[in-house]
Amino acid sequence: MPQHPETLALHAGWRRDPATKAVAVPIYQTTSYQFDDAAHASRLFGLEELGNIYTRIMNPTTDVLEQRVAALEGGVAALAVASGQAASAMAVQNLAVAGDNIVSSTALYGGTWNLFANTLKDQGIEVRFVDAANPEAFVRASDDRTRAWYAETLPNPKLEVFPIAEVAALGRPMGIPLIMDNTAAPTLVRPFEHGAAVVMLSTTKFLGGHGTSIGGIIVDGGNFDWAAHPQRQPALHRPDPSYHGAVWAEAAKAMGPIAYILKARVTLLRDLGAAMSPFNAFLTLQGIETLPLRMREHCRNAEAVADFLAGRPEVTRVIHPKYLKGEAAARTAKYLTRGHGGLLGFELAGGVEAGRRFIDALNLVYHVANIGDARSLAIHPASTTHSQLSPEDQLATGVSPGYVRLSIGLEHPEDILADLGQALDASAG
Numbered sequence: 370m371p372q373h374p375e376t377l378a379l380h381a382g383w384r385r386d387p388a389t390k391a392v393a394v395p396i397y398q399t400t401s402y403q404f405d406d407a408a409h410a411s412r413l414f415g416l417e418e419l420g421n422i423y424t425r426i427m428n429p430t431t432d433v434l435e436q437r438v439a440a441l442e443g444g445v446a447a448l449a450v451a452s453g454q455a456a457s458a459m460a461v462q463n464l465a466v467a468g469d470n471i472v473s474s475t476a477l478y479g480g481t482w483n484l485f486a487n488t489l490k491d492q493g494i495e496v497r498f499v500d501a502a503n504p505e506a507f508v509r510a511s512d513d514r515t516r517a518w519y520a521e522t523l524p525n526p527k528l529e530v531f532p533i534a535e536v537a538a539l540g541r542p543m544g545i546p547l548i549m550d551n552t553a554a555p556t557l558v559r560p561f562e563h564g565a566a567v568v569m570l571s572t573t574k575f576l577g578g579h580g581t582s583i584g585g586i587i588v589d590g591g592n593f594d595w596a597a598h599p600q601r602q603p604a605l606h607r608p609d610p611s612y613h614g615a616v617w618a619e620a621a622k623a624m625g626p627i628a629y630i631l632k633a634r635v636t637l638l639r640d641l642g643a644a645m646s647p648f649n650a651f652l653t654l655q656g657i658e659t660l661p662l663r664m665r666e667h668c669r670n671a672e673a674v675a676d677f678l679a680g681r682p683e684v685t686r687v688i689h690p691k692y693l694k695g696e697a698a699a700r701t702a703k704y705l706t707r708g709h710g711g712l713l714g715f716e717l718a719g720g721v722e723a724g725r726r727f728i729d730a731l732n733l734v735y736h737v738a739n740i741g742d743a744r745s746l747a748i749h750p751a752s753t754t755h756s757q758l759s760p761e762d763q764l765a766t767g768v769s770p771g772y773v774r775l776s777i778g779l780e781h782p783e784d785i786l787a788d789l790g791q792a793l794d795a796s797a798g
């Protein structure tokens with residue numbers, strides 16, 4: 370199988386339907402699967418053999434999606450779930466239980482911030498936040514109950530690439546895996562190439578690509594030596610009473626280096642039940658067929674917009690990977706070799722009021738709480754996505770009052786620039 374993303378996006382995990390020879394991936398809209406006989410059923414339930422039992426745990430349509438995303442990310446296996454939020458939560462809960470902690474970059478999606486600062490805390494999992502600009506901060510914030518480190522590849526709103534290799538290399542000798550949220554940079558950055566152990570993505574965004582389906586996925590890099598760190602990773606070494614005392618780091622060995630993702634599927638997904646529907650898996654697969662192609666256009670159009678905004682008098686600052694300075698610029702050059710992504714932000718000289726006027730004047734560009742759509746999107750985070758955060762927390766995640774975020778779509782660039790230009794005229798009041 371060739372390893373180029375354009376080819377994997379069309380072919381990985383599927384050739385044709387074994388039952389009908391259909392080329393398009395069928396939507397297996399079924400809850401359950403007939404067992405061959407009693408012995409077969411008990412082998413499946415005992416994990417002596419992997420196979421379909423019930424769609425809450427696995428489904429043939431979803432399985433193709435999982436194989437395809439695992440191939441695109443360069444991992445060994447994946448687990449699709451109901452949303453990006455479910456993926457973030459389960460990626461952490463798979464290693465950390467009450468009394469444990471993880472260390473996370475402060476530069477996070479607003480929903481992840483709430484999950485980490487409030488809901489996981491209520492569940493007894495402490496999240497310690499550190500500034501990603503300093504990789505050593507992850508080591509300093511860790512203790513013997515630290516189970517994982519967490520960060521986003523290209524976090525909003527600063528769009529400063531996370532130092533993946535620098536941080537992953539510090540964690541590995543300590544037995545601490547780096548979990549990367551790669552939602553904003555699929556096909557552009559492959560975190561496993563830089564030492565990350567787990568990747569999660571909201572498939573709602575660029576993978577689905579057309580604003581139709583909420584979904585999330587966790588990918589196992591198969592590159593982390595869990596068995597070497599029994600003290601650090603008790604979740605994979607404690608006998609699991611729900612599988613007759615199975616120890617995941619050992620039990621999965623015969624199936625390949627998939628201990629992490631197998632445990633997530635057969636314990637967390639089984640018990641918490643945040644499964645992706647087969648229909649959403651189908652729509653996400655449809656989106657992925659053009660992902661590499663779309664990412665190139667997103668990158669090209671976003672760069673045209675960044676250059677346009679940089680020349681406008683109403684704009685005091687353009688936030689785009691190409692426009693970063695110093696260490697952040699060096700990280701752009703190191704990690705974003707395949708393109709700068711489809712996201713950018715800017716600040717208006719006129720502050721909050723100019724921001725509201727700008728948003729209200731847009732005609733072509735949609736005002737929605739999403740990114741990664743084929744259409745161009747805009748939002749004012751301080752009054753929407755980040756409004757549940759305190760003003761201090763907003764600033765900690767990089768949201769200033771006059772900041773506008775854009776997710777640039779696939780329209781003709783001249784039409785995007787024309788709409789932004791007239792909205793900038795209107796923003797001056």
Ligand SMILES: *Cc1c(COP(=O)(O)O)cnc(C)c1O
Nearest residue numbers: 452453454478550552571573584
């Ligand atoms: C949207 C998003 C999420 C959450 O995904 P949902 O599919 O909306 O639950 C997580 N991380 C990032 C970076 C996102 O943009």
